[in-house]
Amino acid sequence: MFEIKPYPELSWSLSRHKTMLTCSRKYAYDYYVSHNGWLRQADSLARHAYRLKKITSLEMLFGSIVHDLIYQTLQKVRRNETLPTEEHLLDDIRHHLNRGFIESTKKEHLWMNRPKHYTMLHEIYYSQSSTLPKAKVEKITGRLQHVVKHFFNSRTFKDVQDKQSMEFIESETFRFMKADGVKIFVVMDLVYKDTARNKWIIVDWKTGKSSEEDRSQLSLYALYLLQKYDIPSLDDIVIRNEYLIDGTHVEHQLDEQDLINVQNLYQISMEQMKLYLADPDKNEPLPLQQFPMQSNPSICARCNYQELCFPSDPNV
CATH class of the missing domain: 3.90.320.10 (Lambda Exonuclease; Chain A)
Structure with missing residues (x-):
C-alpha cells in the first residue's frame, strides 16, 4: 500500500550529485520541496515546485524522445517484429516534438493540473511566447536527420x-x-x-x-x-x-581505479548531502533558506525555478 511520508527517501545518483554542485537551492526544490507535490492535499509551495520540476527544455525533450524510440525499436528486434524505417522514426520524432510544442502553447491549463502527463517547454514558459527561438529549432532540426541515420548505422x-x-x-x-x-x-x-x-x-x-x-x-x-x-x-x-x-x-x-574513483565520488558527495539535513534519520532537510542560491545569471536563466527564486524579476 502506498504510504505518504513527510520526507523522501535519501538516495544517490550522478544527476542528483550534479544538481547539488550546480545549485543548492535547485537541489532543495528538486529533492525536498517538491516532495508530495503531486498530491491534492500538498501545500501550495510543494505543488508549485513539483510543477516547475516537470518543465523541460527543447534539447531535453528531443533527447528523451530519441531514447524512447530507440528503446521501442530494440524491443521490436528482441521480439522479432518488423522494424521501423528511418523515415518512420523521423516522422515519429517530429510528431512527438510537435505534440510537446502544442501542449506547451495551447494546453497550459492541463499541464498546470497534471504536470507529469503534459509537456511544458522552458523556452515557452519563461518567454511567455507562442514561438520557439529560431536558433534552437534549427539546431534540433539539424540533429534530427543525423541522429536517426547514425542510430541505424551504429555498432x-x-x-x-x-x-x-x-x-x-x-x-x-x-x-x-x-x-x-x-x-x-x-x-x-x-x-x-x-x-x-x-x-x-x-x-x-x-x-x-x-x-x-x-x-x-x-x-x-x-x-x-x-x-x-x-x-x-x-x-x-x-x-x-x-x-x-x-x-x-x-x-x-x-580498470579498478575507475571503480575506486566513482566510489570515492559517492562517499564525498553523500557527506555533502548530509550537511543539508536537519535530521539524517528522517532525511529531513534544513530550512530552504539554508540552501544557498546560485549567483551565476547564465545558470539561473536555464533553471526551472526562476519564478520561485526571483518572483519579481522578469529579466532572469
Missing part, C-alpha cells in the same frame, strides 16, 4: 541484430544498488551479452556532445553490473558510448 544496432551471438539483459529500467544502506540509482540505456566473445556490453546513447562525466557514469554502471551478475572480472565488461550526432562510438576498458 550497437548491428550487434543486437546478430541473434546468434547476442543476449539481451536489460534496458531503460530504474535499477539500484546499496552502499551504507543508501540506494544508488542507475538507468542504463542497454545491456547485452556478446556470447561469442563472452563480454558484457553496456551502451549509453548520446544525443549531445561528449563530456568529462561520461566515464564516471559508465564506471557506476560497471560497478552495478559486477554486483548484480557476479561477473568474474572487470575485463569481461565493455563500456560503449554511442554519439548519435556525429555517428561515432567510443569503447572504454575500465
Whole structure:
C-alpha cells in the first residue's frame, strides 16, 4: 500500500550529485520541496515546485524522445517484429516534438493540473511566447536527420541484430544498488551479452556532445553490473558510448581505479548531502533558506525555478 511520508527517501545518483554542485537551492526544490507535490492535499509551495520540476527544455525533450524510440525499436528486434524505417522514426520524432510544442502553447491549463502527463517547454514558459527561438529549432532540426541515420548505422544496432551471438539483459529500467544502506540509482540505456566473445556490453546513447562525466557514469554502471551478475572480472565488461550526432562510438576498458574513483565520488558527495539535513534519520532537510542560491545569471536563466527564486524579476 502506498504510504505518504513527510520526507523522501535519501538516495544517490550522478544527476542528483550534479544538481547539488550546480545549485543548492535547485537541489532543495528538486529533492525536498517538491516532495508530495503531486498530491491534492500538498501545500501550495510543494505543488508549485513539483510543477516547475516537470518543465523541460527543447534539447531535453528531443533527447528523451530519441531514447524512447530507440528503446521501442530494440524491443521490436528482441521480439522479432518488423522494424521501423528511418523515415518512420523521423516522422515519429517530429510528431512527438510537435505534440510537446502544442501542449506547451495551447494546453497550459492541463499541464498546470497534471504536470507529469503534459509537456511544458522552458523556452515557452519563461518567454511567455507562442514561438520557439529560431536558433534552437534549427539546431534540433539539424540533429534530427543525423541522429536517426547514425542510430541505424551504429555498432550497437548491428550487434543486437546478430541473434546468434547476442543476449539481451536489460534496458531503460530504474535499477539500484546499496552502499551504507543508501540506494544508488542507475538507468542504463542497454545491456547485452556478446556470447561469442563472452563480454558484457553496456551502451549509453548520446544525443549531445561528449563530456568529462561520461566515464564516471559508465564506471557506476560497471560497478552495478559486477554486483548484480557476479561477473568474474572487470575485463569481461565493455563500456560503449554511442554519439548519435556525429555517428561515432567510443569503447572504454575500465580498470579498478575507475571503480575506486566513482566510489570515492559517492562517499564525498553523500557527506555533502548530509550537511543539508536537519535530521539524517528522517532525511529531513534544513530550512530552504539554508540552501544557498546560485549567483551565476547564465545558470539561473536555464533553471526551472526562476519564478520561485526571483518572483519579481522578469529579466532572469
